[in-house]
Amino acid sequence: MNNAPLAVFDSGLGGLSVVRHLRQILPGEDIVYFGDTARVPYGIKSRPTVAQFALETASFLLQFDPKLIVAACNTASALALDHLIRELPVPVIGVVEPGARAAVRLAAGKPVAVIGTEATISSSAYVKAIRALAPEQPVIGLACPLFVPLVEEGRGSDDPLVKLAAETYLAPLRAQGVHVVVLGCTHYPLLRDAVAACLGPGVQIVDSGRETSLAVQRHLTETAALSAAAPPGTIRCYVSDNPTRFQRVGSRFLNEPIEYVELVEAERYVNLPRRPSEVR
Amino acid sequence: MNNAPLAVFDSGLGGLSVVRHLRQILPGEDIVYFGDTARVPYGIKSRPTVAQFALETASFLLQFDPKLIVAACNTASALALDHLIRELPVPVIGVVEPGARAAVRLAAGKPVAVIGTEATISSSAYVKAIRALAPEQPVIGLACPLFVPLVEEGRGSDDPLVKLAAETYLAPLRAQGVHVVVLGCTHYPLLRDAVAACLGPGVQIVDSGRETSLAVQRHLTETAALSAAAPPGTIRCYVSDNPTRFQRVGSRFLNEPIEYVELVEAERYVNLPRRPSEVR
Numbered sequence: 001m002n003n004a005p006l007a008v009f010d011s012g013l014g015g016l017s018v019v020r021h022l023r024q025i026l027p028g029e030d031i032v033y034f035g036d037t038a039r040v041p042y043g044i045k046s047r048p049t050v051a052q053f054a055l056e057t058a059s060f061l062l063q064f065d066p067k068l069i070v071a072a073c074n075t076a077s078a079l080a081l082d083h084l085i086r087e088l089p090v091p092v093i094g095v096v097e098p099g100a101r102a103a104v105r106l107a108a109g110k111p112v113a114v115i116g117t118e119a120t121i122s123s124s125a126y127v128k129a130i131r132a133l134a135p136e137q138p139v140i141g142l143a144c145p146l147f148v149p150l151v152e153e154g155r156g157s158d159d160p161l162v163k164l165a166a167e168t169y170l171a172p173l174r175a176q177g178v179h180v181v182v183l184g185c186t187h188y189p190l191l192r193d194a195v196a197a198c199l200g201p202g203v204q205i206v207d208s209g210r211e212t213s214l215a216v217q218r219h220l221t222e223t224a225a226l227s228a229a230a231p232p233g234t235i236r237c238y239v240s241d242n243p244t245r246f247q248r249v250g251s252r253f254l255n256e257p258i259e260y261v262e263l264v265e266a267e268r269y270v271n272l273p274r275r276p277s278e279v280r
Numbered sequence: 281m282n283n284a285p286l287a288v289f290d291s292g293l294g295g296l297s298v299v300r301h302l303r304q305i306l307p308g309e310d311i312v313y314f315g316d317t318a319r320v321p322y323g324i325k326s327r328p329t330v331a332q333f334a335l336e337t338a339s340f341l342l343q344f345d346p347k348l349i350v351a352a353c354n355t356a357s358a359l360a361l362d363h364l365i366r367e368l369p370v371p372v373i374g375v376v377e378p379g380a381r382a383a384v385r386l387a388a389g390k391p392v393a394v395i396g397t398e399a400t401i402s403s404s405a406y407v408k409a410i411r412a413l414a415p416e417q418p419v420i421g422l423a424c425p426l427f428v429p430l431v432e433e434g435r436g437s438d439d440p441l442v443k444l445a446a447e448t449y450l451a452p453l454r455a456q457g458v459h460v461v462v463l464g465c466t467h468y469p470l471l472r473d474a475v476a477a478c479l480g481p482g483v484q485i486v487d488s489g490r491e492t493s494l495a496v497q498r499h500l501t502e503t504a505a506l507s508a509a510a511p512p513g514t515i516r517c518y519v520s521d522n523p524t525r526f527q528r529v530g531s532r533f534l535n536e537p538i539e540y541v542e543l544v545e546a547e548r549y550v551n552l553p554r555r556p557s558e559v560r
Binding site: 038049146150153160161 | 429
């Protein structure tokens with residue numbers, strides 16, 4: 001048993017859609033979350049910048065002595081997971097590998113599509129993770145850059161702009177006989193119904209956040225590190241900008257009110273001195 | 281005569297739509313540009329964060345001994361111009377006041393609408409600037425958050441998603457008898473035709489970037505600080521991330537190829553020691 005908290009970080013508030021599943025699957029765990037809302041989004045930025053930002057954001061959470069860090073950001077997981085695993089002194093679980101694993105299992109050899117940000121798709125991280133598990137698996141990566149701003153603006157699956165964007169991006173997937181779609185961005189579960197409506201009932205949808213929460217559960221079980229505390233666990237959120245907006249928009253992702261949000265000034269997480277092993 | 285360069289900064293590449301007008305109106309001037317592409321966008325962030333980022337970005341340009349700094353970012357101009365004027369040792373011109381002045385002149389008392397980012401509109405900076413010039417002027421502020429990602433994705437005025445977004449945001453302005461619309465974001469000139477088509481031929485459109493370039497011309501003329509060099513002046517661009525993407529997407533804003541782009545690491549502009557007068 002280990003009552004230390006789970007640490008979760010994201011470029012902004014999207015990672016709360018992963019926390020939502022962690023809360024359902026592991027209701028007794030305490031969670032500390034850091035959203036880098038001052039520098040959001042990561043999805044249009046380069047690998048070195050995303051690696052630097054993700055390491056700074058994750059490192060901030062070390063002060064809470066977490067038993068595990070979840071990189072609840074597809075872009076950070078896709079571009080920088082190796083860097084984070086190498087640099088951080090606790091286990092790190094990203095969202096790409098669990099999503100890839102579920103996709104391979106459900107596809108049974110039929111075509112898979114992964115949708116995500118520009119940076120996630122350009123990195124080919126999902127394609128590589130899927131091929132590592134099933135070298136012959138057909139897989140298509142597709143960037144859907146408007147989905148994040150559509151969700152951030154509060155638009156849902158019934159919104160005409162969401163429907164047209166989904167049709168514009170996803171129509172080619174129908175022609176390609178896609179059998180499984182991976183929601184490779186933490187914002188996309190909020191548009192799940194629009195994606196499903198566009199692709200039809202024969203297509204299965206993988207939510208990487210849910211699969212990651214199951215992977216966290218397996219890790220904690222195997223290492224005998226589940227919390228012994230009675231549910232519900234606590235959630236403390238930290239953000240680098242705009243706690244009010246985080247609270248308002250983020251509660252839609254978490255599906256419960258966000259009680260505790262604290263603003264973190266740049267001096268507390270940017271450009272902190274690093275251990276000598278840090279190579280950047 | 282003063283052959284020192286004009287310094288121009290923006291949260292990313294949008295400010296190049298202002299540089300495009302500077303090049304037309306002041307073809308002999310050398311220009312140094314810094315786009316904070318590592319932390320873009322500013323338009324969804326808070327006033328203290330935008331003020332800090334804008335000051336760091338503008339301060340980087342001081343090493344080139346500019347005769348003037350242009351805050352070619354509506355969000356930075358709206359939220360932080362006073363802060364920049366107070367902290368920087370050279371004159372600073374923002375894009376809000378010139379745009380407001382043109383709107384008042386063209387409106388002749390009829391309703392004006394200002395469209396911009398969430399942060400620019402929430403700040404009411406345009407409304408205040410317009411009311412300072414014409415206290416009775418009717419003015420409406422309207423955020424159009426999807427316009428920036430639509431342009432960044434390469435979509436233009438003929439794109440069905442752009443047309444639907446324009447109709448969704450702007451239809452209410454038709455009912456309100458708006459006479460003048462201010463493009464209060466440096467990305468919006470690239471959607472000018474869609475805005476015009478939606479509002480009809482009776483509505484005049486103000487491009488704050490063009491008005492700002494005219495204000496820069498007036499300032500340089502009045503202070504006898506125009507360059508004596510023969511056109512064309514040089515353009516050097518600096519970015520905090522992703523120079524390749526900047527070059528590719530930015531040339532659409534500048535309307536000419538971008539020859540010189542240099543990547544600036546965080547150590548060269550973030551959290552630098554400041555003069556004692558710096559209060560944040």
